[in-house]
Amino acid sequence: MNSPSASTTTSGRVAQEAERRRTFAVISHPDAGKSTLTEALALHAKMISEAGAIHGKSGRKSTVSDWMEMEKARGISVSSTALQFEYGDCVINLVDTPGHSDFSEDTYRVLTAVDAAVMLIDAAKGLEPQTLKLFQVCRHRGIPVITVINKWDRPGRAPLELLDEISERIGLIPTPLFLPVGIAGDFRGLLRRGEDGAAAEYIHFIRTAGGATIAPEEMFTPEQALEREGEPWETAAEESELLSATGQDHDQEMFLAGQTSPVIYASAMLNFGVRELLDTLVALAPAPGPRADIAGTEREPAEPFSAVVFKVQAGMDAAHRDRLAFMRIVSGEFERGMVVTHAQTGRPFATKYALTVFGRERATVDTAYPGDVVGLVNATALGPGHTLYVDKKVEFPPIPSFAPEHFATLRARSAGKYKQFRKAIDQLDSEGVVQVLRNDLRGDASPVLAAVGPMQFEVVTARMQAEFNVETQLDFLPYQLARRTDSESRAELDRQRGVEVFTRSDGAILALFSDKWRLQYIQKEMPELTLELLVAATD
Numbered sequence: 001m002n003s004p005s006a007s008t009t010t011s012g013r014v015a016q017e018a019e020r021r022r023t024f025a026v027i028s029h030p031d032a033g034k035s036t037l038t039e040a041l042a043l044h045a046k047m048i049s050e051a052g053a054i055h056g057k058s059g060r061k062s063t064v065s066d067w068m069e070m071e072k073a074r075g076i077s078v079s080s081t082a083l084q085f086e087y088g089d090c091v092i093n094l095v096d097t098p099g100h101s102d103f104s105e106d107t108y109r110v111l112t113a114v115d116a117a118v119m120l121i122d123a124a125k126g127l128e129p130q131t132l133k134l135f136q137v138c139r140h141r142g143i144p145v146i147t148v149i150n151k152w153d154r155p156g157r158a159p160l161e162l163l164d165e166i167s168e169r170i171g172l173i174p175t176p177l178f179l180p181v182g183i184a185g186d187f188r189g190l191l192r193r194g195e196d197g198a199a200a201e202y203i204h205f206i207r208t209a210g211g212a213t214i215a216p217e218e219m220f221t222p223e224q225a226l227e228r229e230g231e232p233w234e235t236a237a238e239e240s241e242l243l244s245a246t247g248q249d250h251d252q253e254m255f256l257a258g259q260t261s262p263v264i265y266a267s268a269m270l271n272f273g274v275r276e277l278l279d280t281l282v283a284l285a286p287a288p289g290p291r292a293d294i295a296g297t298e299r300e301p302a303e304p305f306s307a308v309v310f311k312v313q314a315g316m317d318a319a320h321r322d323r324l325a326f327m328r329i330v331s332g333e334f335e336r337g338m339v340v341t342h343a344q345t346g347r348p349f350a351t352k353y354a355l356t357v358f359g360r361e362r363a364t365v366d367t368a369y370p371g372d373v374v375g376l377v378n379a380t381a382l383g384p385g386h387t388l389y390v391d392k393k394v395e396f397p398p399i400p401s402f403a404p405e406h407f408a409t410l411r412a413r414s415a416g417k418y419k420q421f422r423k424a425i426d427q428l429d430s431e432g433v434v435q436v437l438r439n440d441l442r443g444d445a446s447p448v449l450a451a452v453g454p455m456q457f458e459v460v461t462a463r464m465q466a467e468f469n470v471e472t473q474l475d476f477l478p479y480q481l482a483r484r485t486d487s488e489s490r491a492e493l494d495r496q497r498g499v500e501v502f503t504r505s506d507g508a509i510l511a512l513f514s515d516k517w518r519l520q521y522i523q524k525e526m527p528e529l530t531l532e533l534l535v536a537a538t539d
């Protein structure tokens, strides 16, 4: 036999597998169409045969990634959902995130686990506040962004005006790969931009009933396109040249450096532009690279197995009440059943049950590689930000928790339910659904919940009821902000009016203040007290 070549050794295989992975998050302000696009991508990858197939009863109202009862009822995503599929030679790991700012902590955790982001912009609304904030997070973390201008099937703004808004408001240079033929509301197809902005091809879309299946495409040369579409084609071609004149052509290095963003115009609902997005992800989005550990040492994908947990979730549906920890593999080859070490406790963890999850569907995973998102069943000790590894110890930086701004006490309505209530609180706490604060004065029967946004409380009470059968009473507390303090400052702070001190379940000591004036007064009068800022949702 020949001596083993690079491709037959484990690290050679891992490097090859990593190279064909694309791991990204779909982000935006609420309602721009993330879940609809996620479903359209799954449809194109033939994971599902029809959009709305899984929750199809109520038409297009709920998509495969919106499985929670509350999500279906409101038509919004309250939690992120990971899916994996093969597309051509690539393995795509996609995470659909919730857009609502109340759940921004969940979205932020996802952004610590991906290599790229697809940022959606509603063609009629333009750049919205939450999209802007999420983009800042991407910039801060050095995550390259691909922009999708969605809902082009509906009346909206002019294509170049939307691009100007991106460059003016976030300083990101948009470099369209495709331009729409037809104004918003009259989406006929896409012009593919070639060298120096010259029109390379016309992709004409054919509508399908309700956008439920892949929209067939017809390709034309620029000459044929002009003959077919006339003025709308001419406009698109002119716009393309105009963009080149201002240097808005794709540049791979600038894209990876977070200075430019390739743009695609699309309609997630009609499945227009979705194949183009997939092909762009495959061609341009980065494959998994090294990740710095807490000491700043880079862990290369071909090194032995390591992973970060970015999300923990239980009660995903009535049939599976177990707790899943989602890890993103950073390096090495994962084999189901392997025993790994949990860096936070130093304990071994047996990975007997490993899954990919898609909406309500689950499939066992036997092997996985860098970039893959894998769910581990009943991983009780694992929490967001934790590290798993084999061989030499590695630990990745923790995920900071956000500064809470809403506070309420929670208790079971019936004293007889106390045991379930305690269990439920611990569960939701370890998932990071809310932060749980305690002090001696209030006791354990009515802990204080701290949230970035009040909708997190609704998730808690809804899940308490649905998963633990506990009816709860929520009472808002008159506090507006929190600071991290220490045991030395605790007693003095507790004596102050409008202040209450708590211990968070991770051990952090938090002082809550009735308002910012109270905080400012105390900082001025007692500068010796420790009062540190927590990470804000916009950092």
Ligand SMILES: Nc1nc2c(ncn2[C@@H]2O[C@H](COP(=O)(O)OP(=O)(O)OP(=O)(O)O)[C@@H](O)[C@H]2O)c(=O)[nH]1
Pocket (backbone or CB within 6 Å): 028, 029, 030, 031, 032, 033, 034, 035, 036, 037, 060, 075, 076, 077, 078, 097, 098, 099, 100, 150, 151, 152, 153, 154, 266, 267, 268, 269, 270
């Ligand atoms: N006309 C049109 N409607 C769309 C398109 N994409 C999404 N929608 C609709 O916009 C609404 C919101 O879509 P979702 O996919 O739930 O939006 P989202 O970004 O996931 O929202 P959150 O998860 O709450 O942040 C739904 O009613 C969709 O049917 C599109 O391309 N065209």
Ligand SMILES: [Mg+2]
Pocket (backbone or CB within 6 Å): 034, 035, 036, 066, 076, 077, 096, 097, 098, 099
């Ligand atoms: Mg959604």
